[in-house]
Amino acid sequence: MAIDTETFALLLDAVRRFVAQRLIPNEVLVAETNRIPEGLVQEMRELGLFGLSIAPEHGGLGLSMEEEVRVVFELGRASPAFRSMAGTNIGIGSQAIVIAGSAAQRARYLPQLASGEIIGSFALTEPDAGSDAMSIRTSARRDGEHYILNGTKRYITNAPVAGLFTVMARTGDAIGADAISCFLVEAGAPGLAIGKPDRKMGQAGALTCDVMFDECRVPATALLGGVEGNGFRTAMKVLDKGRLHIAALCTGMAERLIAEAVGFARSRIQFGQPISEFQLVQAMIADSQADTLAARALVLDAARKRDAGDRITLEAACAKMFASEMLGRVADRAVQIHGGAGYVSEYPVERFYRDARLFRIFEGTTQIQQLVIARETYRLFD
Structure with missing residues (x-):
């Protein structure tokens, strides 16, 4: 671990509370105004969310890959716009400078990126x-x-x-x-x-x-x-990290969708009982839970391998492909469990259903991941 276990546990707990108490209650406001209130952005700065991956000597938290994805699991439970605000500072925006920037560029930009002073x-x-x-x-x-x-x-x-x-x-x-x-x-x-x-x-x-x-x-x-x-090569060097980050985000979003689906199923009465008692609804919940746990395990395994210095191009592509496709399935099931309610904006699953679709496209489409996975698999047998 990049920081001691007790300190990281406190950070994770703080992020979890911040998501529950500050981000989720403001999701509708962000959806309606298409902007994140500056006050919330400032709170994100104070929590250190812009500098998760930047070294402490430049003002960041310097988290390991495993620590970073565990924080992103929690951030994924809120609308993805919040994570997106800090995403480039955590990823390519800072890591390109870390890997290939000059000493002057690191000194000039990394502290400002870590603090969120600049986006x-x-x-x-x-x-x-x-x-x-x-x-x-x-x-x-x-x-x-x-x-x-x-x-x-x-x-x-x-x-x-x-x-x-x-x-x-x-x-x-x-x-x-x-x-x-x-x-x-x-x-x-x-x-x-x-x-x-x-x-x-x-x-x-x-x-x-x-x-x-x-x-x-x-x-x-x-x-x-x-x-x-060195531009393209530098981008490729940080691509594995970015794909793991997105896979973790998709996993957190799926966990939120499962929570919403379970809560609705327990409260929705049909044929004299909660629909959570119906086996076909239970099957959708079970499939979603298995999918999400599989994604979480895949992300954590790849993150630990990266922290150990292993080459993880194959694992990162698999994680990104599986988690983003998995999120689409979970979002679809959550809407289905909600029935007609899942098609109106009163319930967050409608918004998450639309939000989820992007993740199969950016940071490399599913089809690009398939090409990478096939190429890397061939390498195993050379």
Whole structure:
């Protein structure tokens, strides 16, 4: 463990209470306004949620992977918008700097990311580059002591509120990874423009929008680590961690959905008894519980292997694929158990049903995970 057992237990208990007493009661407000109140964001800062994975010397908590996923299990019980606000600071926004940033970049940005003073945003996806990340067109050309960025990024999480963008851009004409570099672009850079927030199926409060670069001039010191061509490779290095994080989030959401389904089934009377007494309802609860426990075990096993220094590309892809697909099944069953009530917004399962759909798409679609899993499985028999 990265911190002592007693301290981590206190942290986990504090997060659990924060979710129950502050986040869940504000879910409807966030859904209706499509924003998280600043007061809640400040409370998240004070709890240390923006710096879970950042080392203590930079102001973070420095949690191990196992500790991080156990915290995310708890955060998953509330609307995913809350976790999303801190997600980039915990993940690619900070870990790219940890892995490949210069000493000056670490000193400048990691403390601000850890404290939540600035919100991070990871800008990779483009109108014509999603799963095929190598096909990005955003370019960065050297101009003396600056780089000039041009291009458009799409569906960029936290972009409307971000203070720092981790931007993947093409710095060469080659087809491979050597042509893709990473830039740390601060909000307000000349030539950087933010689009209107997207209107999405779910995930209200987790803001996304286009980010446009039109002759956007940034200092050469914005190049991650001062090295061209390390952007794509750096992103791949932290991908396993990000996939485990999302798998843990999906698991926590499934646990919340089971709790909602059980509570409703016990209170809903049909044919003279609670529907929780009906065996077909019990079967849906049982399937959901088994699915969720399997996902939790898969995530924890992969996290422990990563903490031990093992290569976990296979395990992380399996965890992300299984947990996100599992969440879809659990959400569907929860709506079914609620019957007509599950189709109206009065009950949280309707909102979670829509929120859950995204997780089979981002951080690598299910189909991309299948390709990774097959590739890594072949490696086992080489």
